[in-house]
Amino acid sequence: MSAKIIDGKAIAADLRARVAGEVATFRAAAGRAPGLAVVLVGEDPASSVYVRSKGRATREAGMESIEHRLPADTDTATLLALVAQLNADAGVDGILVQLPLPAGVDTQAVLLAIDPDKDVDGFHPVNAGRLATGMPGFVPCTPLGCIMLLKSVHPTLSGMDAVVVGRSNIVGKPMAQLLIAESCTVTVAHSRTRDLPAVVRRADIVVAAVGIAGLVKGDWIRPGATVIDVGINRTDTGLVGDVDFAGAVQVAGAITPVPGGVGPMTIACLLANTLDSARRREGVA
Numbered sequence: 251m252s253a254k255i256i257d258g259k260a261i262a263a264d265l266r267a268r269v270a271g272e273v274a275t276f277r278a279a280a281g282r283a284p285g286l287a288v289v290l291v292g293e294d295p296a297s298s299v300y301v302r303s304k305g306r307a308t309r310e311a312g313m314e315s316i317e318h319r320l321p322a323d324t325d326t327a328t329l330l331a332l333v334a335q336l337n338a339d340a341g342v343d344g345i346l347v348q349l350p351l352p353a354g355v356d357t358q359a360v361l362l363a364i365d366p367d368k369d370v371d372g373f374h375p376v377n378a379g380r381l382a383t384g385m386p387g388f389v390p391c392t393p394l395g396c397i398m399l400l401k402s403v404h405p406t407l408s409g410m411d412a413v414v415v416g417r418s419n420i421v422g423k424p425m426a427q428l429l430i431a432e433s434c435t436v437t438v439a440h441s442r443t444r445d446l447p448a449v450v451r452r453a454d455i456v457v458a459a460v461g462i463a464g465l466v467k468g469d470w471i472r473p474g475a476t477v478i479d480v481g482i483n484r485t486d487t488g489l490v491g492d493v494d495f496a497g498a499v500q501v502a503g504a505i506t507p508v509p510g511g512v513g514p515m516t517i518a519c520l521l522a523n524t525l526d527s528a529r530r531r532e533g534v535a
């Protein structure tokens with residue numbers, strides 16, 4: 251048996267096309283484009299690539315991309331002043347500060363300063379709290395994309411056993427919250443979990459968000475399970491996920507590839523969150 255490959259690229263392209271169509275409607279109603287401000291501090295090569303591709307995707311969707319590139323020695327006070335300026339700017343619907351910030355900058359203070367109603371990354375504690383309590387807010391883009399990929403296979407997730415491997419604030423924890431909201435029975439595993447293979451074997455749904463190439467082996471996967479691989483690990487053989495794809499594809503019912511699975515959904519969801527923000531702020535349906 252070989253698993254169905256979940257085509258994140260195609261699903262993300264559909265979402266981006268839908269957002270672009272709705273942006274055109276928004277522009278006609280509001281008389282302006284939704285605006286996404288991206289702040290990049292320093293020259294980290296991976297961050298520069300992400301910021302460039304976010305800018306391109308934003309413009310392709312018909313939105314305005316406002317990019318602020320600051321030198322690596324920028325201090326916390328300067329960043330806080332920029333965030334305050336973006337919070338006050340009526341043309342800015344989303345603010346995204348590219349992480350990691352250089353050592354010496356108070357990352358926590360900068361993220362806390364972002365207006366939660368412009369926090370399209372969904373990293374602000376107010377939005378984490380909204381997610382945990384079922385209130386409307388911004389949901390972090392990567393887990394939001396994972397839920398969409400899962401729903402492409404299982405339109406309803408109710409009652410399924412889900413195991414999330416990883417408990418970070420940006421992926422694992424919000425992923426678990428979203429799965430709870432979908433009425434899954436959720437287990438969150440991490441580096442202290444005892445007998446991880448046995449925990450993963452219980453799962454109808456496995457979400458791996460660890461950052462260790464090939465950690466989750468094929469024989470950990472329950473036959474027919476759906477596997478979402480969030481990991482992005484650079485190796486000598488190229489980009490690989492946190493799941494041993496060659497092994498897991500033989501056992502799973504459906505699986506995301508790396509690249510071409512979760513990655514493309516993250517940017518598409520960022521665009522969707524920015525459009526949502528613009529609509530809420532302008533009161534446009």
Ligand code: NDP
Nearest residue numbers: 392416417418421440441459460461480481482512513516
């Ligand atoms: P973090 O490093 O913040 O978190 C990793 C988590 O994995 C931690 O909770 C850690 O446990 C857990 N962990 C580490 N080792 C093990 C182990 N041996 N067994 C079980 N759990 C373990 O990573 P992120 O959540 O930020 O990212 C995870 C991966 O997803 C990375 O590869 C990253 O590149 C990728 N990513 C991909 C995105 C995309 O768009 N596709 C977006 C964001 C991230 P503990 O808490 O106990 O330390």
